[in-house]
Amino acid sequence: MPRIVREAEIVWEGSVARGSGVVTALSSGAFELATTLASRIADPEGKTSPEELLAAAHASCFATSLGSELARAGTPPERLEIRCRITMDEVEGVGHRIVSSAISASGSVPGADEAAFAQAAEAADAGCPFSALIKASATVTVDANLGGHDGD
Amino acid sequence: MATERTAHVTWNGSLLEGKGTIDRVGSEAFGPLDVSWPARADEESGGLTSPEELLAAAHAACFSMALAHGLAQAGTPADELRTTATVTFVPGTGITKIVLAVRGEIPGADEAAFRAAAEGAKENCPVSKALAGVHEILLDTRSSIRSE
Numbered sequence: 458m459p460r461i462v463r464e465a466e467i468v469w470e471g472s473v474a475r476g477s478g479v480v481t482a483l484s485s486g487a488f489e490l491a492t493t494l495a496s497r498i499a500d501p502e503g504k505t506s507p508e509e510l511l512a513a514a515h516a517s518c519f520a521t522s523l524g525s526e527l528a529r530a531g532t533p534p535e536r537l538e539i540r541c542r543i544t545m546d547e548v549e550g551v552g553h554r555i556v557s558s559a560i561s562a563s564g565s566v567p568g569a570d571e572a573a574f575a576q577a578a579e580a581a582d583a584g585c586p587f588s589a590l591i592k593a594s595a596t597v598t599v600d601a602n603l604g605g606h607d608g609d
Numbered sequence: 610m611a612t613e614r615t616a617h618v619t620w621n622g623s624l625l626e627g628k629g630t631i632d633r634v635g636s637e638a639f640g641p642l643d644v645s646w647p648a649r650a651d652e653e654s655g656g657l658t659s660p661e662e663l664l665a666a667a668h669a670a671c672f673s674m675a676l677a678h679g680l681a682q683a684g685t686p687a688d689e690l691r692t693t694a695t696v697t698f699v700p701g702t703g704i705t706k707i708v709l710a711v712r713g714e715i716p717g718a719d720e721a722a723f724r725a726a727a728e729g730a731k732e733n734c735p736v737s738k739a740l741a742g743v744h745e746i747l748l749d750t751r752s753s754i755r756s757e
Contacts, residue, residue, distance in 0.1 A: 460697050460698075460705075461697065462696070462697050463654070463662035463664075463696050463698070464665055464694065464695045465663075465665035465669050465694055466692065466694075467666070467669040467670045467692050468689065469689065469690040469692070471677075472681055473674055473677045478674070480670050484654045484659075484665075485648075485654035485655075485656050485662055487642055487654075487656060487662070488642060488658060488666075490638050490639055491638070494674060496636065497612070497674070503637055504638050505634065505636050506614055507666075507670045507671035507735070508667070509616060510664070510666045510667035510670065511664065511736065512634065513663045514660040514663035516616045516618040517616075517629055517644045517660045521620070523620070524622075524627060524629075534620065535622070536620070537619065537620040537629075538617070541615065542613055542615045543613070543614050546612070552733070552735075554735055554738055554739075555738065564620075587660060587664070590739070590742045594739050594742070
């Protein structure tokens with residue numbers, strides 16, 4: 458299989474507490490984003506953070522995996538909506554850790570019932586490389602519900 | 610105190626012909642950003658981002674914050690750090706390698722001290738910890754101190 462390589466860069470100026478960084482998508486040029494420590498651990502105030510970028514990565518990876526599983530089952534989706542929530546917490550004795558990634562999936566999938574959708578979501582979780590990575594150190598949960606997200 | 614960050618993605622159509630959009634994120638810092646399988650799996654991105662590029666961005670940012678913190682604690686705060694993360698993805702296998710290449714302007718730190726701080730950041734930043742399953746995470750700090 459081909460090796461696929463993607464690159465991003467950050468330039469950080471100054472201290473952690475008062476400095477700031479700019480994260481740039483080098484491979485695609487698709488984004489250039491400011492980040493600060495405050496935006497990471499307190500109110501984001503319109504700035505992104507490593508955990509938010511990871512949430513976007515996991516959500517978009519899961520979307521392709523779920524679409525692929527549904528197509529394989531003979532019920533390709535018209536539309537999928539995936540939400541990912543990454544939680545970072547201060548763990549006693551070890552400092553800040555990413556403790557969980559919670560995926561919620563809903564969608565419009567002609568021919569699939571709730572059970573088939575849930576089964577495809579389970580298979581997508583098993584096949585998505587980001588789920589596999591995060592599971593090595595944190596909890597990954599998948600809530601699949603054709604009707605929509607709970608408590609969005 | 611726990612910190613939560615969210616992202617919302619919509620996918621339309623099949624894997625190979627369909628496309629997805631990162632509609633929005635909790636901070637509203639970016640989105641919509643389109644993604645597609647061809648843009649993810651081809652050698653050329655075609656201007657679209659991908660989960661691997663977003664991971665590269667997450668890891669580079671996390672590492673740089675941890676390194677800035679470590680250097681400050683060692684009494685040699687950085688003026689500027691420039692980190693590139695390169696993520697390698699092999700379809701069917703997964704994410705096999707991440708290379709962190711960092712250049713810094715750090716008054717008062719020598720190469721060895723910079724290297725030690727960078728190793729510490731690579732080992733301990735929360736995204737590195739979350740990526741413990743990646744076979745190879747490499748660090749490149751060559752020419753790290755810019756000499757004017």
